Each structure stands twice: as structure tokens, then as C-alpha cells.
Amino acid sequence: MQVISLNTQDSSERIKLSSITSSVSKSRKVVVLTGAGISCNAGIPDFRSSEGLYNMVKAKHPNLVVKGKDLFDISLFRDEDTMKIFCTFMEQLYSHTICANPTETHKFLRRLMERKKLIKCYTQNIDGIERKVGMRTGTEGKWKDLDTVQLHGDLNSLACTQCFQTYSWEEKHKEMLREGEMPECPDCVAKFEERLSCGKRLASSNIGILRPNIILYGENHPHAESIARGIQQDANRAPNLLLIFGTSLKVDGVKKLVRTMAKKIHEKENGLVIFINQTQISTSSWDGIIDYQIQADCDEWIINLKKEIPDLFLTQAQLDLKKQKKVKEQDYSIAALTPPSTPKHKDRYLNLILNTPSPKKSKPVSIFSDSEYPITASSPRRTPRKTRLINDKENVERISPPFSPIAKMSPFKKPELASPEFSPLKKCQSPSKKRKLAQEVELEENNVFMKRTRSTRSLSPAR
Numbered sequence: 001m002q003v004i005s006l007n008t009q010d011s012s013e014r015i016k017l018s019s020i021t022s023s024v025s026k027s028r029k030v031v032v033l034t035g036a037g038i039s040c041n042a043g044i045p046d047f048r049s050s051e052g053l054y055n056m057v058k059a060k061h062p063n064l065v066v067k068g069k070d071l072f073d074i075s076l077f078r079d080e081d082t083m084k085i086f087c088t089f090m091e092q093l094y095s096h097t098i099c100a101n102p103t104e105t106h107k108f109l110r111r112l113m114e115r116k117k118l119i120k121c122y123t124q125n126i127d128g129i130e131r132k133v134g135m136r137t138g139t140e141g142k143w144k145d146l147d148t149v150q151l152h153g154d155l156n157s158l159a160c161t162q163c164f165q166t167y168s169w170e171e172k173h174k175e176m177l178r179e180g181e182m183p184e185c186p187d188c189v190a191k192f193e194e195r196l197s198c199g200k201r202l203a204s205s206n207i208g209i210l211r212p213n214i215i216l217y218g219e220n221h222p223h224a225e226s227i228a229r230g231i232q233q234d235a236n237r238a239p240n241l242l243l244i245f246g247t248s249l250k251v252d253g254v255k256k257l258v259r260t261m262a263k264k265i266h267e268k269e270n271g272l273v274i275f276i277n278q279t280q281i282s283t284s285s286w287d288g289i290i291d292y293q294i295q296a297d298c299d300e301w302i303i304n305l306k307k308e309i310p311d312l313f314l315t316q317a318q319l320d321l322k323k324q325k326k327v328k329e330q331d332y333s334i335a336a337l338t339p340p341s342t343p344k345h346k347d348r349y350l351n352l353i354l355n356t357p358s359p360k361k362s363k364p365v366s367i368f369s370d371s372e373y374p375i376t377a378s379s380p381r382r383t384p385r386k387t388r389l390i391n392d393k394e395n396v397e398r399i400s401p402p403f404s405p406i407a408k409m410s411p412f413k414k415p416e417l418a419s420p421e422f423s424p425l426k427k428c429q430s431p432s433k434k435r436k437l438a439q440e441v442e443l444e445e446n447n448v449f450m451k452r453t454r455s456t457r458s459l460s461p462a463r
Contacts, residue, residue: 001275001283006296006304018308020292023272025309027241030112031234031261032121033254034105037246037277038298039125042100044093074218084180090212091177094155094169097127104299104306105245106133111313113147120234121148122257124247126155126214139223143230151227151253153214160185162208164222173210182209221253231257235264242273244290245298249281262289276301 004013024030071089076082110133112118123130123137128150130137135147137154158167165187167173176183185208192207215221242261249255258273265271275281275293283293294301306313314322 001287001290001293003280003283003293003295006294006301016292017294020272020274020294021305021308023241023270024243024274024305025312026270028117029119029237029239030117030241030243031119031239031265032109032112032243032245033247033258034109034121034123034125034245035247035277036125038103038105039100039127039129040246041103041297041299042106042127042129044096044100044127072214072216074216076216083182086211087177087180087182090155091174094174094212097129097155100127100129100132102129102133104302106130108302108305108313109148110134114316115312118147119237119239120146120230122151122231122254123148124152124251124254126150126152126212128154128156139227143226143233146230149227149230151215153212155212155214157213158183158210159213160188160208160210162188162206166213167210182211184208185210231260235260238268239265240268240271241265244273244275244277246277248277248279249286259289 002016004016006017008014008017070076070082071086076086106129109118109121109130113135121130121135128137130148136145137148137150138146139150139153156169158169158173159165160167162185165185167186173183188207195201195206221227239261242258242265244258247254249258262273265273272292273290275286275290276296276298277293278295278297280293280295296304311319311322
């Protein structure tokens with residue numbers, strides 16, 4: 001196991017951090033284990049500081065001395081005085097839990113779930129903050145329907161010590177626990193009164209008491225078998241990444257879970273087990289099981305991850321929108337690099353008929369005929385650039401037929417745009433026939449032009 005600091009300046013360690021980030025981004029089957037380290041930033045006070053929960057309990061019960069770790073031990077129920085400490089401590093912890101806000105690590109777990117990368121999240125926490133980000137928590141029901149498995153129970157519900165019936169917290173329960181008393185189970189009381197009315201034998205032990213639905217040290221786990229089967233099912237799904245957040249890995253059941261998952265993950269070529277926590281653990285105990293230990297706050301590492309791979313933290317709708325924009329940009333770049341296509345043979349004659357500019361650099365020229373509807377063509381070879389002398393006083397240069405003085409003297413209608421519906425060129429299907437027809441029209445135009453020129457010369461006065 002190699003220990004790496006998140007703020008290291010060593011180039012080799014920075015390269016390994018980048019490699020770890022890349023592995024997290026590429027992993028498709030992730031298993032997560034979380035501890036109390038991810039809930040410290042949620043607003044839940046720690047246990048051992050000057051303003052921690054232990055000192056709050058000592059202020060309420062100054063004459064009783066109980067070690068911090070004993071507040072989660074089943075031995076507290078052997079004495080009434082220590083039970084009062086347990087009740088006060090649990091009420092204080094629950095009051096802070098209901099006001100807690102999800103941290104960056106909790107939101108990261110939700111992103112893994114939404115991207116369908118998360119196989120399962122196992123948590124040692126009893127606060128149930130995972131539900132506030134939309135994850136399904138618990139230990140009962142169908143295993144595949146659970147997103148987070150609460151290994152040590154749930155503080156947000158109460159359970160009977162006799163019939164194991166669960167209840168939600170009410171204001172009367174909070175008041176009794178705050179005063180160091182445990183409420184009686186309503187279901188057990190109802191059964192007791194029913195037996196009393198029937199005259200059956202009674203026993204005081206038939207009525208259970210309500211306590212937080214959590215698993216204490218030294219207590220048998222009621223769901224141990226179902227959790228063991230579920231862990232084996234998740235291991236058989238071939239995970240390739242195990243992330244461990246904010247835990248000291250001192251509980252025997254949690255140690256076994258990590259070893260089981262690490263064995264399956266290391267069977268894969270690129271499988272990794274990564275431990276993220278501010279407090280360093282023993283390297284000798286976990287060498288060959290945990291690959292890297294990142295020494296940092298859990299939320300700090302998630303924020304750094306968010307900078308390195310921002311796409312992992314986007315919703316599916318945001319990812320779809322980003323892909324659409326990327327596709328549009330690619331289409332625009334391809335269109336900018338693609339040269340314009342050469343017009344087809346059919347399109348050239350369509351331009352000729354409609355008298356629209358052709359892709360070729362040729363000016364449209366009007367061609368006269370004796371018919372009522374003139375024809376247009378686009379060939380500079382068919383246009384006479386200069387005409388003969390009309391009389392001795394003027395030298396007229398013919399630029400194009402519509403502006404010719406001969407055209408003004410013509411008895412025919414003034415030339416207009418050719419109508420495609422009556423154009424003879426449109427009736428011709430083959431290019432060779434169109435060229436032949438254009439030549440005949442040009443020849444006929446020249447004959448008409450020569451006849452008119454002769455008639456004007458005969459009318460001009462002699463020298």
C-alpha cells in the first residue's frame with residue numbers, strides 16, 4: 001500500500017494521483033465503503049472534541065463516568081444509570097442528524113448511482129443522510145433494490161427489544177429519551193392488556209422497550225446472514241474499483257468485507273482498492289489488499305476529482321445537451337472544410353432555361369427568333385460583338401441584342417425573359433439537339449439582321 005498526500009508536490013506522486021483519477025473515471029462497476037469521516041462535514045458534531053457529544057452527555061450526568069466507546073456497547077443495558085446516559089446520548093445524536101445536510105461525498109455517491117456505475121454502497125454510519133440525496137437505504141427487502149446497505153442500523157427509527165417491531169420517532173419519544181427514559185412498545189402493551197383481559201398468565205418481560213434501531217458492539221446482528229449473502233452476490237458481479245471513505249477499519253465485519261471485495265477486484269487486470277481518509281492506517285496490515293491510501297479530507301478529494309473529471313458530476317440531461325453541441329460543432333467544421341460540389345449536367349440546362357446565373361463564368365445572351373417567344377442561351381460565341389455600318393454618319397457598336405437600334409426598329413415584340421413553359425429548348429431532352437436548335441436560331445437571327453441592314457442602306461441618301 002502506498003500513501004499519497006493530495007497536496008503533494010512530488011512529480012511521481014502527482015502522476016499516480018492522475019492515474020487514480022483516470023481509473024475512477026473509466027470504472028464501470030464500483031463498490032463503496034463509508035464511515036463517520038464523510039458525515040463530519042454534514043453538520044453532525046464529532047464525539048471527542050470539546051463541543052462533541054460525549055461532553056454534552058457528561059454535562060447532563062456529571063456523576064457517571066462512561067468511556068466514549070462504551071456509549072455504543074450493549075453492556076450499557078445492564079445498569080439503569082448507564083441506560084440513562086445511552087438515552088440522552090442517542091436523543092442528542094438524532095437531533096443533530098435530522099438537521100444534517102448532504103456532503104460532497106454523498107452527492108458523489110448519487111452521481112455514481114445515476115450513471116449506473118455503483119454496484120453497492122456499504123456504510124457504517126447510522127445517520128441515513130444517503131436518503132436525502134435520493135438513495136434507497138436499509139438491510140431488508142430485495143438486495144438488488146438497495147443502493148446503500150446500513151451495516152450498523154438506522155438511527156432514524158426505533159425498534160422494540162422484545163418483538164423487534166419498528167416505529168418512527170415522535171415528539172413524546174424524544175422527550176422521554178432526553179430525560180433518560182425508554183418508551184414502552186405499543187404493540188407489546190396491547191398484547192399484554194389483551195392477555196390480562198382474557199385471564200392468561202402474565203409476565204413483566206413480555207413488554208419490550210423502544211430504542212434506536214442500531215446495532216451495538218457485542219450484540220448479535222439480526223440481518224447478518226442476509227448481508228453476507230448480499231456481499232457475495234455483489235462480489236460475483238466482478239467489480240473493478242473499491243473506494244473506502246472515512247473509516248478506521250477496526251470492526252471485524254468491515255475488515256472481512258474489504259478483504260472479500262479486494263480479492264475479487266485484484267483478479268482483474270486494472271482493479272484498484274483506494275482508501276481516502278485524513279488519519280493514516282497501518283500499512284503492514286493492509287499491504288497487498290489496499291493499493292493506495294490518499295491522505296486527505298473526503299470532501300476535499302471529491303472537489304479535486306470534480307475539477308479533473310467534470311463530466312462525471314453532470315446529470316444525464318446535461319450530458320445529452322453537451323453531446324448535441326459537440327455533434328453540431330463537428331458538422332460545422334466538416335462543412336467548412338468540404339469544397340462546393342460541381343453542378344450536374346441537368347442543372348446546367350435548367351439554369352439555361354430559367355435564365356439564371358450558371359456556375360460557369362458565362363454571361364446570358366438573348367437569341368432572337370421570328371417566333372413570339374424568344375429563346376435565351378448562355379454561350380458567348382453566339383453573340384456578334386460588332387455590327388456593320390448602318391449609315392455614313394453613325395458607327396453603331398452593338399453590345400447586346402436588346403440594346404441594338406435594329407432591335408428598336410424591329411416589328412416584333414420587345415424581347416422579354418423566355419418563358420420556360422413555351423421554350424423549345426425545354427422540349428429537347430438531349431444536349432446535342434439543344435445545341436443544334438441554338439445554332440439554327442442564331443443562323444435565322446443573322447439572316448433577319450442582314451435583310452434589315454440592306455433595307456436601311458437602300459433608304460439612305462446617295463453621296
